[in-house]
Amino acid sequence: MTVFALIIINKAGGLVYNRTFYEGGLQKISTNDLLVLAGTFHGVHAITSRLSPVKPAQAQAQATPPTQQPPGLLTRPEPPSGLEVLETENFRLQCFNTMTGTKFLLFTDTTQANVDVVMRRVYEMYSDYVMKNPFYQLEMPIRCDMFDRKLSSYIREINNR
Numbered sequence: 001m002t003v004f005a006l007i008i009i010n011k012a013g014g015l016v017y018n019r020t021f022y023e024g025g026l027q028k029i030s031t032n033d034l035l036v037l038a039g040t041f042h043g044v045h046a047i048t049s050r051l052s053p054v055k056p057a058q059a060q061a062q063a064t065p066p067t068q069q070p071p072g073l074l075t076r077p078e079p080p081s082g083l084e085v086l087e088t089e090n091f092r093l094q095c096f097n098t099m100t101g102t103k104f105l106l107f108t109d110t111t112q113a114n115v116d117v118v119m120r121r122v123y124e125m126y127s128d129y130v131m132k133n134p135f136y137q138l139e140m141p142i143r144c145d146m147f148d149r150k151l152s153s154y155i156r157e158i159n160n161r
Ligand SMILES: *[C@@H]1O[C@H](CO)[C@@H](O)[C@H](O)[C@H]1NC(C)=O
Pocket: 015, 016, 017, 018, 019, 031, 032, 034, 035
């Protein structure tokens, strides 16, 4: 089981972090291609989140005029979720989209289990070492030593298992 790489995309679709954990995993792509990947994924994610199927309950609520709706049946719709997983024969890309629209893209091999757990831990580290860093400017490239170090040691542990 191997975690190959992580990239973080800001809410405008710009690449703010890229990191390879395992040399000899994914082929290197050029800086330009990496930026294109970030922007493209961002766009596809936005479109797929608009494609969410209408839930039966929601469709019914829309069909009933508001005045005739029984009280208590108005539920808040689920927030739409866009593209979450992209899989090829050789790797898997899992996306986690935060409430503010920052996206974490984790590249792993196709047999990696518990990607959710790994993602969660990465997000925790981001909250602790990037968000709480007073010198970090939101939406800008992430250059935080602590984040780099904690991330490295956590992923190394997984990759050496
Ligand atoms: C990828 O990360 C390296 C090291 O942090 C950085 O120097 C480089 O500019 C980044 N590449 C892009 C396209 O952001």
